[in-house]
Amino acid sequence: MTAASDDPLAALRGAGWNAPAPPSLTLVDGGRVDFRAVLRWLPGRRLSGVAEWQGRPVFAKLFFGAGAARYAQREQAGLAALSAAGLPTPGVLTVVEQHGAVLLLSEYLDGAITLEQALEATHENTRHLVESLALLGRLHGAGLVHDDLHLGNFLFHGETPWLIDGDGVHAASPGQCVDNLALFLSQLPLADDAQRAALLAAYARPVDPELLDAAVTASRQRRLRRFLGKTLRNCTQFAVDRTARRFSTYLRAADDVLAPLLTNPDAALAAGRLLKDGGTCTVAALETGRAPLVIKRYNLKHWRHALSRAWRPSRAWHSWLAAHRLAFYGIATPPPLAMLEERFGPLRGRAFLLTGWCPGDNLLHVLDAAQEPPPPLATAIESLFAVLHRVRITHGDLKATNLLWHAGRLFLIDLDATVEHRNAAAFRRAWRRDRARFLRNWPADSTLHRWLDERLPGV
Incomplete structure (x- = not known):
């Protein structure tokens, strides 16, 4: 990669939460890697996506910032461990280290879909789940675990399930395989718990059902706490603005629609089609040029009501977390898009909640x-x-x-x-x-x- 002032790494290091445009990198040997699509962006740490190298599509991970070499080495070691155990995983094509960054290129599985996508597409079909559990059993049988065992790290290419993201792969310590299996199972809908016996048959390794049930419950609770915490802080999924006068959080992917509405939510409410105008809340439907939204303002009726609400989270805050909690458990609710509280230092005033519109x-x-x-x-x-x-x-x-x-x-x-x-x-x-x-x-x-x-x- 180039070291001159036109080095795209400088722009990446200074980029914020929004994913940058796919960069092009000139390698030290004169070759070139052109990113075609950014699939994952971690500010100050990593960019992953589909790229072109030597006339072929590849999967590219660019590590930069503090610890780049360590993270890249973990990725290589994990993929090598999977390959040595005979588990399907993309092969590493090349690794380039220069100017404090490391570029790792691996095989690109064109047309592959994640386990999550497969389950959404097939609904009742359990083939993908069974094959993924069988692959997980092989992973644990090889004495390995995968700490980042989300459904997106199982890929289906043709009829073969693959494991990706070697950064999370390492040797298992005693008892860790049960916790790792529980981490996988805790991401499935609650309704799938009824078919756990069939899934464990595919896993093909001995496990205590009661111990596993407790581990799945504990894993779900940990995942829920972490996810709800993410909805209230800056991350790749949510954007948070916190000042002495307001607190807002919204889906980063809809920044162009939501940010202007949050700038003046009263005007947005007034411009919408009124659905309810009560003493404690006012609700309106909004047309945004995309999907219709609903905005709800939680009013303060008088000074006593304002004082009683000032020291506790608003009803918008509560509804925001409740909606994400329901969605986590697979319970349908209009998607929560944004939440705003007016504040006076530690005191909370009026609040707003924006959700998707359900026409049912x-x-x-x-x-x-x-x-x-x-x-x-x-x-x-x-x-x-x-x-x-x-x-x-x-x-x-x-x-x-x-x-x-x-x-x-x-x-x-x-x-x-x-x-x-x-x-x-x-x-x-x-x-x-x-x-x-x-x-x-x-x-x-x-x-x-x-x-x-x-x-x-x-x-």
């Missing part, structure tokens, strides 16, 4: 009290309440108008009072209230009420 009809309109729900909706209702009960989440205001039926899914909205309970007794009390409130939407002697009462989880 609410259950008060969809369901007929004189009939049982149609089969697809009946399944969705039972599944939703089963998951909520399992993860101890209560909504707090289960009016039928807060559940929307759209595209074969049941969406929860209005999450101000949503709680994930740690205390079993508190959960039982809150669940009884939620269940009773939902049933009160229809007459107690109706066919629908009786059907729901028989099928919703008790306490």
Whole structure:
């Protein structure tokens, strides 16, 4: 890579959170690497993407900044360990080190899809899961673990599953394989827990089911805490602006749409189509030129109300975390896009929440009290309440108008009072209230009420 002032590394080192344009690099031997697409960007550390080198497509990782040589060496060592164990992984083509940066080029699997993409495309088809578990069993059988075992690090190229990202691969310590297996399983939908026995048959290694169940639960909780923390700090997915007068967080990928709205949210609200104008909140729908949005302002009715809210997180803050928590568990809710709190030093004032728009009809309109729900909706209702009960989440205001039926899914909205309970007794009390409130939407002697009462989880 060039050392002159036109060295693109200088621009990369100074780049912020938004991914830079794909760079072109001149190598010391006179060759050239042209990035065609940036797939992952970690500011000050690494750029990964598809590139062209010697007339062929390659996968390129450019390490720079502090520790670049160490990270590159870990990547090489991990890929070499996978290859030595006979596990499918892209081969390293060349490594170039110059000017404090390291460029690693490996085979590019053209047309490959990740396990995550495969599961989204095939839904009920478990072939990809079974093959991935078999590959994971081989990894552990070779005495190795992968610390970054997310679903994007399993690639399917043709009929073959591949493991990538050697940086996370190292020798396993005692008991680490169970935790590594739990890390993988904790990323699957809760509904997939029912087929765990079949998946473990593909894993083909002995494991204590009770020990594994506890490890999966603990891993899910760790992943949830880390993810919710990310929604409140600057990272590749979220942009945060924190001053003495305001705090905002929003999806970085929609920066061009969301940032202007957050600059003057009152004007955005006034320009929208009013959906609700109450004392505690005002809601409007917005057309942005892309997908429609919903903006919700949490009002302060008077000085006593303002004082009571000033010392605690706003309802927008609570709803933001609740929406991300539901999405983490696979529970449908309009996507949370942005949240803003007005502040006066440590005191909190009004707050705003922006979400996607769900065009579905609410259950008060969809369901007929004189009939049982149609089969697809009946399944969705039972599944939703089963998951909520399992993860101890209560909504707090289960009016039928807060559940929307759209595209074969049941969406929860209005999450101000949503709680994930740690205390079993508190959960039982809150669940009884939620269940009773939902049933009160229809007459107690109706066919629908009786059907729901028989099928919703008790306490």
